[in-house]
Amino acid sequence: MRARTTSGGSALDRRAEPRRLLAAEERILTKDTCEAIARRVFALARGGGETFVQIGSWTRGELRWARNRVSLASDRRDVEIGIRRFIPSAGEGDVTTNQFDDESLEAAVRAAERMAASAHAPVRPTPGLPPQPVGTWPKTAIWSDSTYTMSADTRGEIARSLIDPAEAKGYLSAGYIEMHAGTSMRVSSERPAGPYAVVDVPYVQWTQAQCSMTVRDQQGAGSGWAGLSSYDWQSIDPASLGARALQKCEASRSPVVLEPGRYTVILEPQAVADLMRVIVGSMRRIDAESGGGPWALAMDDALRIGDSPVWRTKLGLKVIDERITIDHDPADPRLGILPEPWMEPVTFFDKGVLTNLFYARDYALASLSRNAPRRGMWGYRMSGGTTSVDEMIASTQRGLLVTRFSDIRELDAGTLLSTGLTRDGLWLVEHGKISKAVKNLRFTESPLFMLNSIEQLGVPVPVFRPVRDAYEQQIPLTPAIVPPLKARDFSFTSTIDAI
Template identity: 35%
Template sequence: MTLTKQKAQAITKAALKARTVDELVVHVSASTRGYLRFSQNQAAATGETEGLEVSVTATHGGRSATVSGNDTDKGALEALVADAEALAKLAPADPEHMPLLGPQRYVEVDAEDAKTAKMGAEERFELTRQLLRVANKARLHAAGMITHDDGAYALANSAGLFAYHRSTQAEISMTCRTSDGTGSGWAAAVDHRVEKLDAKAIAERAAEKADLSQKPEEHKPGVYTVVLEPQAVADLLSFLGWSLDRRSADEGRSAFAKPGGGTKIGEALFHKSINLRSEPANAEHPSAPFAGDGQPLGPVTWIDKGVLKALSCSRFWAQKEGLTPLPRPGSFFLDGAGQSDEALIRGVDEGILVTRFWYNRMLEPQTILATGLTRDGTFLIKGGKIAKSIKNLRYNESPLTLLKNVLALGEPKRVALGGRVVVVPTMVVGGFTFSSLSDAV
């Protein structure tokens, strides 16, 4: 379902016109999504869905309530507002409620691709044919998914703010298994332009991993040098995003809290090669130019040459502590050094190559210690070469280790991480802890 800027303005204006309380916020989201799921080397399911949702938050005397619906008729919108207002008057007061933002200025972002927006069943099946052609030739069992999305999101409030963002996204993921069930390989790619996805290359990567990972051997858990491919890097760094928070640091609840009080902003906490930033208007990988409350999202440097430069800060905490508000990261770009994965492996005398992690869970927020398992290709490196496939391992490690113990960096690539824009390189990291073996393939 196409939500144009004009249609979004009409919906939000109609809802705002029905307001009778202090404040009203209207969110409108719409999307057209297509998918094709394949399994056992054949298409298993395909389809498209369209949806639109209107969410209204009413505030009266610091008391707020939210009601959602999918009908945009005038009467339905008025009823939605009335329900939200009635519930708001019954809700407890929010001691951290902030006044609404007025009109804002946002950076120009071009995140929509016409070809991706027009994708249909024919395009999905053609991509699937390219994937399965590789798997069939290699005599591998293949499964995976192709998805594409054309979505728009709008935000308006009774203080005069209006924001609108439209974007597209296409993603391919594929897993290959060997006929004996011992080898598993995976590859994926995502972009807002479907033409940037090379289905043949994705399939060849997954097939190669499956072939190499056959008949894995046990390898003793311990502390190793690791070569983490971009997906593995992103899997761990995802925990960092929530930790880059000023309030938790000020309150002594995070890894960025200074003993005795204060934060570690300005301290050299990481390897000097680490540069982490957000960039909504990035030409290759754009993202939304505003946060959920309408705050503008601009370029932000979180870490510069290993020095912590910024922590996100809510409007409430900024007002309380006399700080400048800074929304949470809307995207992550971690600089690399341009080396190929092959060159990085050649530089490792002994270590472990990890394709990706899964079943990742936070263990200790104050150190960002996390745990999870390797998956779809874990290999022992000896003398700068892949020596053999090894059984999967459980890790107990913090993303802070990645950023501190960097030995080398590869070429940054966008990875699939829940629709979020995350661009990271392959990393060679020292002192990485594996705690136990896993028999899972």
């Protein structure tokens, strides 16, 4: 079921579009409403120039529980209308409001114009660019009716079905189930020629669902977690997540202290994705060419831009294990990619060779004679193998099995050396078997080192990666499809107390 559509006028006639508030039955804005808002804003502009509007709306159905009881169930929604007025002789001004009645929109447009007038100097985003080829947006379904229609009753039922087994065994469970749906649209009054028209995207509806659960024993001596996010609620199986969290809690109780040091690690897919996030943020081409980050190779004396030396990059060089290919495909719905002005499949690492770093359109025009940006690793797939986690365990003499990492922080931009913690299940593997639960450890390691020390790879799967996870602000979060893997000599530097 798509969001309700209303009949909308096509003219720019202000009278044709009545003043209104968000209607009770309208959980997210329809295409007609968004287009009507944009037309209203364009018609309200005074003083010439260009008007750029971003319209977003969202609804969320949430259920949170802890200590085996639901602590809050909620239904929330909001709207965001961003208006940018660009007046060539003055400047540009931005105003955002969450109201779209006539008076609010007019006041917002006037305020944006005052802001434009108050700007220090006329600004124009990259003057004189050739028109950007019109983007072709893949018709990816990132909308799922099963997500949008998941009711509060359903969330309550699922929570009870996850709580009961944990409670029956005397454990404390906590968890979160969320349906999230929204719309977004960006449109310029000067489409397709204006400076802002290049970032136009059509109206799109999207959904995102997530379910996660933590099970702890009453004494706080064991903790297990499992979670998954997807645009499609149907692809999440809460029962299996609940069973996994419970099993991990049981198996992680009464951990022993293990000396820090280098260990062979078997990383479950969630742990791999947690660590890979550090790489996602490092992939900017302009950084590499100015000598920063892990992808700068050497200064090139023959190349200079103005006074600045240009560095040769590692593009084209084999930088990680040749079994690893990492790509991005906007048409893969599992990556939950919202439309961007320019979308195309990109391969970042091809059989271990660095093949692409991301850049903006300005850079492409100036340096590459290319009239389009290149997208970064926001939404990526990593290749894998066929070895199951059980087989990795069976073939390990001594190593550690890691559920996930937490609190990751990059320490050195040049090597991506990072530190972070293991969380919710860490076990020692000896002679092909899990021998005991281990107290959590702090690691100090680079994901690049990990990607060069791979022994075995499993089948790639989607992991818990809600697009907006406020707990991990430092490094951008992105949907990911990654394999479990086994790697050598992973460095753990201290034990921590937290369970």
